[in-house]
Amino acid sequence: MTELETKYCALGGEVTVTDGSVIEGYASLFGTPDHGGDVVEAGAYAVSLGALASRGGRVKMLWQHDPTQPIGVWDEVREDGRGLYVKGRILTEIERGREAAALVQAGAIDGLSIGYRTKRAGKDGRGRRLLSELELWEVSLVTFPMLPEARVGSKRAEGPFDPMRELADLFRTASQELTGR
Numbered sequence: 001m002t003e004l005e006t007k008y009c010a011l012g013g014e015v016t017v018t019d020g021s022v023i024e025g026y027a028s029l030f031g032t033p034d035h036g037g038d039v040v041e042a043g044a045y046a047v048s049l050g051a052l053a054s055r056g057g058r059v060k061m062l063w064q065h066d067p068t069q070p071i072g073v074w075d076e077v078r079e080d081g082r083g084l085y086v087k088g089r090i091l092t093e094i095e096r097g098r099e100a101a102a103l104v105q106a107g108a109i110d111g112l113s114i115g116y117r118t119k120r121a122g123k124d125g126r127g128r129r130l131l132s133e134l135e136l137w138e139v140s141l142v143t144f145p146m147l148p149e150a151r152v153g154s155k156r157a158e159g160p161f162d163p164m165r166e167l168a169d170l171f172r173t174a175s176q177e178l179t180g181r
Contacts, residue, residue: 004137006065006115021072021101024087027112027139032083037128045079047119048136060138061088063096065115067138071097074139084114086139100141111142 030042052059059077063069074088090104091097103109120133 004115004117006113021090021092026083027086027114029083033128038131039128040131044131044134045084045136047133049077059136062138062140063100064142065140069096071100109141109143111144113140113142115140
């Protein structure tokens with residue numbers, strides 16, 4: 001049996017927090033290299049999410065990838081054209097949940113990271129690992145996500161969703177990747 005892998009690093013991206021405990025956004029983006037050189041391909045989570053749904057299972061919400069510290073529930077986990085979208089609730093009825101919500105609200109914790117097993121992968125011409133099928137186990141709130149775009153942000157501080165800002169952010173990221181910055 002393969003070990004559980006995580007996407008965890010020293011930089012972070014963006015998720016919305018509302019009501020102090022409801023969080024939503026992308027835990028993984030398709031086609032975007034992370035700091036380990038891995039690229040998740042579109043459809044990589046489909047089999048895993050389908051299997052979970054068929055048996056009534058859920059992707060777990062953990063604190064810093066620690067399986068002994070569940071801090072909430074993901075009410076929605078799905079793939080779309082952009083990546084792995086998640087929406088859930090931090091459970092403030094438990095001590096660690098209250099702490100997590102406070103840290104997220106303060107901006108001290110702003111990352112999302114996935115815990116998974118690789119089922120199928122290949123390499124591209126640049127030596128990057130292309131992940132084409134993943135068995136998703138959990139999505140954690142973390143200090144340092146491996147994928148820079150997987151970060152939690154405060155909706156209150158940033159205002160409502162702005163598609164032009166999102167598009168500008170995508171262009172900025174693409175430009176930085178192309179110029180090597």
